[in-house]
Amino acid sequence: MTAADVVAELDDLAVHFPTRAGVVRAVDGVTLAVRRGETLGLVGESGSGKSTAGLALLRLVDPTSGRVRVAGADVTRWSRRRLRGMRRHVAMVFQDPQASLDPRRTVGDSIAEPLTVHRLAASAAARRARVAELLDLVGLRAETADRHPHELSGGQRQRVGVARALAGEPDLIVLDEPIASLDLSVQAQIMNLLRHLQRDLGLTYLFIAHDLAAVEHMSDRIAVMYLGRIVETGPPERIYRQPAHPYTAALLSAVPVADPRVERERRRIVLTGDIPSPVDPPGGCRFRTRCPRARDECARTDPALAEVGPDHRAACLFPLDGEPDRDGGPAREDVPAA
Amino acid sequence: MSATTERTARRVLDALRRDPLAVGGTVVLVLLVVVGVAGPWLAPAGVNDVDVDQMLRPPSGAHPFGTDELGRDVLSRVLVAARVSLQVGAVSVGIALVAGVTLGLLAGYYRGWLDSVLMRAMDVLFAFPVLLLAVAIVAVLGPGLLTAMVAIGVVYTPIFARITRAGVLSVREQVFVRAAVSIGASDLRIMRRHVLPNIAAPLIVQTSLSLAFAILSEAALSFLGLGIQPPAPAWGRMLFDGRGFVTDAWWLGVFPGAAIFLTVLAFNLVGDALRDVLDPRQLTLAEARRSTP
Numbered sequence: 077m078t079a080a081d082v083v084a085e086l087d088d089l090a091v092h093f094p095t096r097a098g099v100v101r102a103v104d105g106v107t108l109a110v111r112r113g114e115t116l117g118l119v120g121e122s123g124s125g126k127s128t129a130g131l132a133l134l135r136l137v138d139p140t141s142g143r144v145r146v147a148g149a150d151v152t153r154w155s156r157r158r159l160r161g162m163r164r165h166v167a168m169v170f171q172d173p174q175a176s177l178d179p180r181r182t183v184g185d186s187i188a189e190p191l192t193v194h195r196l197a198a199s200a201a202a203r204r205a206r207v208a209e210l211l212d213l214v215g216l217r218a219e220t221a222d223r224h225p226h227e228l229s230g231g232q233r234q235r236v237g238v239a240r241a242l243a244g245e246p247d248l249i250v251l252d253e254p255i256a257s258l259d260l261s262v263q264a265q266i267m268n269l270l271r272h273l274q275r276d277l278g279l280t281y282l283f284i285a286h287d288l289a290a291v292e293h294m295s296d297r298i299a300v301m302y303l304g305r306i307v308e309t310g311p312p313e314r315i316y317r318q319p320a321h322p323y324t325a326a327l328l329s330a331v332p333v334a335d336p337r338v339e340r341e342r343r344r345i346v347l348t349g350d351i352p353s354p355v356d357p358p359g360g361c362r363f364r365t366r367c368p369r370a371r372d373e374c375a376r377t378d379p380a381l382a383e384v385g386p387d388h389r390a391a392c393l394f395p396l397d398g399e400p401d402r403d404g405g406p407a408r409e410d411v412p413a414a
Numbered sequence: 415m416s417a418t419t420e421r422t423a424r425r426v427l428d429a430l431r432r433d434p435l436a437v438g439g440t441v442v443l444v445l446l447v448v449v450g451v452a453g454p455w456l457a458p459a460g461v462n463d464v465d466v467d468q469m470l471r472p473p474s475g476a477h478p479f480g481t482d483e484l485g486r487d488v489l490s491r492v493l494v495a496a497r498v499s500l501q502v503g504a505v506s507v508g509i510a511l512v513a514g515v516t517l518g519l520l521a522g523y524y525r526g527w528l529d530s531v532l533m534r535a536m537d538v539l540f541a542f543p544v545l546l547l548a549v550a551i552v553a554v555l556g557p558g559l560l561t562a563m564v565a566i567g568v569v570y571t572p573i574f575a576r577i578t579r580a581g582v583l584s585v586r587e588q589v590f591v592r593a594a595v596s597i598g599a600s601d602l603r604i605m606r607r608h609v610l611p612n613i614a615a616p617l618i619v620q621t622s623l624s625l626a627f628a629i630l631s632e633a634a635l636s637f638l639g640l641g642i643q644p645p646a647p648a649w650g651r652m653l654f655d656g657r658g659f660v661t662d663a664w665w666l667g668v669f670p671g672a673a674i675f676l677t678v679l680a681f682n683l684v685g686d687a688l689r690d691v692l693d694p695r696q697l698t699l700a701e702a703r704r705s706t707p
Contacts, residue, residue: 134596156601163598175589180611190597240597 082145083247083280084133084166085109089142090304091128098355102128104304105142107381110248115274115281117291117312119327120301123351129301130250130284134166135159147247164194167241171253173233177225183236184221187211190243210239213277214269231262238269242277250282255290267294288324289331292316297387300324303362304354306381310388320390320397323363361393369394422692429691430684439683442676449493450500457490461647470663480665482655488665491647492673498648499677502563502632502641503625509567510628511621514574519605521575522582533579536572544569544627545634552640562641566631570624577620581613588612615692619685626681633674649674 091103103125110116110133120126131137132144135151143152147165154162167190170176177186187207190196197203208218214235225233234254241249251270255263271294273279285291291298292312299309300323308321319325326345333339347366352358358365364374373393381389384397430436449456459477465485473480479488517536521529539547551565585591586609594604633650635641642648644655649670656666 136592136596160598160600163596168596170589170593172589176593178590178608189599193598
């Protein structure tokens with residue numbers, strides 16, 4: 077893997093927000109590289125910092141420390157003005173397509189905005205033609221350009237969001253829970269659309285999701301976040317079959333299994349309590365307060381990401397090494413079954 | 415403009431048609447504009463045609479609104495003065511709108527120290543009684559029509575700045591603004607294309623209401639002798655000149671006063687109706703009564 081293959085990366089990035097309650101450590105030392113042509117699934121509960129990490133890749137939030145590199149350039153300290161040129165290279169699809177489209181502008185206006193801003197169309201006619209082409213790419217008719225967002229269904233709106241993201245031919249598209257606010261029946265359609273577009277156009281995705289099920293069939297690599305840190309990263313076949321971090325195992329056991337017999341029999345790891353406050357994360361391992369396997373050492377040592385298999389790393393002092401056991405999660409005696 | 419704008423316009427017109435007060439207000443405003451444009455031609459006599467034989471005559475066939483202390487035809491002066499009132503209203507509210515919206519956009523969009531400085535300055539302006547501030551500005555710049563318009567414009571700038579800032583603060587947190595930033599749109603583009611169109615409704619309402627108050631302020635300034643200078647006719651100035659004859663010649667005060675009253679009332683009725691349609695969060699009195707058990 078050479079540097080040229082990395083389209084965007086975060087290097088030991090921290091994003092802290094000062095609030096009245098104290099400093100929120102939304103992202104606290106995340107290193108992440110997205111490679112050309114892949115889908116990197118970034119998974120975590122709400123409050124894990126996954127969305128903030130995604131926004132940091134577009135420099136939509138200001139890093140507290142660490143580096144952000146896009147297309148080989150260190151953009152960490154770039155001014156707002158200078159960043160505008162960079163923004164063509166990284167596009168974003170937002171969770172709520174209704175909120176992310178200006179209600180007063182037509183679909184065509186919204187899709188054409190990157191073309192206008194970056195002067196990618198020679199004329200108004202060329203812009204219209206490109207908008208029609210983009211609409212076709214996402215499976216919408218050219219006439220949709222004259223509609224307003226409120227005249228479209230949720231799925232159609234998200235297609236518009238995708239078309240807008242494609243307009244500048246970006247190197248990377250950050251998908252921030254792109255299907256989470258859609259009806260179940262529409263979710264599959266949008267997933268298929270994203271998959272086909274990636275295959276046909278050679279796109280690179282950072283796919284942010286709050287559960288592992290959403291990214292399973294899509295990702296080439298998975299990174300799991302917890303309280304502002306990446307706790308495990310690896311290829312999906314390792315993450316799903318042999319998770320090394322107890323948190324990943326817990327997330328996996330929350331994914332329902334379609335077979336009712338298996339579903340009844342399998343053991344589920346139920347995490348107790350809420351995710352701790354990112355204002356005051358626990359010392360040592362951040363997961364220890366909810367970890368069924370926590371020991372005294374976990375309070376003393378903050379584990380770094382360490383190799384547990386090929387291209388597979390986990391930040392745990394006592395990583396799981398159980399048999400592949402997708403249905404029940406790693407079966408261990410010290411994991412309480414619900 | 416876009417289909418949304420057209421649809422909004424149609425919705426507004428439909429709603430206004432159903433509101434008899436708004437229809438009345440609109441009719442008065444239309445008449446007022448006609449008079450404002452055609453006043454000098456509609457007037458039966460010249461505004462400064464002095465006729466010492468006809469001083470202080472009550473309303474009659476020849477002079478429907480009577481004559482003043484110089485024998486000038488009051489009807490003609492009231493009609494011609496409409497133009498000045500509308501002009502002052504339009505120009506001063508125009509100044510307030512442009513200045514207030516610009517300052518409010520900058521304050522709300524950039525926040526930080528710029529916001530603090532701009533809005534504290536607006537607070538200072540806002541804290542002065544309207545007329546006192548206008549008088550102070552006129553005192554510095556010297557009396558006259560232009561000064562009066564600038565003074566009134568400055569006085570009404572803070573209200574537009576505040577309304578704009580409040581709107582910007584809520585719109586700029588919307589995801590579509592973040593989406594525009596993520597695309598690489600410039601701040602100016604985001605303010606013009608995304609923020610402003612989404613806060614237009616309260617600004618339109620405030621504009622129509624401010625027009626009424628601006629005309630009232632001009633009348634007050636002219637009454638104090640700080641606005642339009644004689645012999646040019648202005649409603650406020652006519653009230654001032656007629657104050658010495660209140661007991662003998664009621665028509666000198668009643669007709670210009672009625673003109674001010676009707677104009678302000680019409681702008682207010684239309685403004686209130688617009689608010690009901692465009693800014694539905696603000697309950698009308700009738701709706702508020704209905705919603706309370």
